Amino acid sequence: MEANITYFEKRGKQNTEETLRLTRKRAEELGIKQVVLASTHGYTALQAAEIFKGTDIELIAVSISTAFDREGWTMSAEERRRVEQAGVRVLTTIHGLGDGVAEGLYGEHTPGSAVAYTLRLFSQGMKVAVEVAIMALEAGLVQAGREIVVIGGTDEGCDTAIVVRPSYARKIKEFRICEILCKPRIG
Secondary structure, three states, X not given: OOOOOEEEOOOOHHHHHHHHHHHHHHHHHHOOOEEEEEOOOOHHHHHHHHHOOOOOOEEEEEEEOHHHOOOOOOOOHHHHHHHHHOOOEEXXXXXXXXXXXXXXXXXXXXXXXXXHHHHHOOOHHHHHHHHHHHHHHHOOOOOOOOOEXXXXXXXXXXXXXXXXXXXXXXXXXHOEEEEEEEEEOOO
């Protein structure tokens, strides 16, 4: 098989539309019916709703745990309402690779942190994409081992998309990244 990877010169929000278009195209080519995306305040989710309009692809937006309210990183009730009205399912939960009891006790020196730092070698969006895939699976919104497209980003918007076969966090060794659709060249 031969496939293309799009590398963005810069990371961040300016790549959102192209990332979503590449994702839609590849999901349709592969017959994938679910796309999981990170969306802190709904920007990416609302953009995705527009770009995926007219398809039968389910969009699942994963927002960060309400434990990050003080930092301003959580989706407000109004933002969530707008995203859901656009036809996007929203999941708010704890990070799949960290921020649980282990990090509460030991700081950033946990196995989840090691996985997160390793994925950041590719890009911040790669770490986020893997993480939200785990979160959606843990919530029962996608199936283990079934291919989905997952989207992550750096700060705002999205800049990374991958095709994966997700696994539960406790079975992380079974997680598979099948394809990289796009990412920042220097993450």
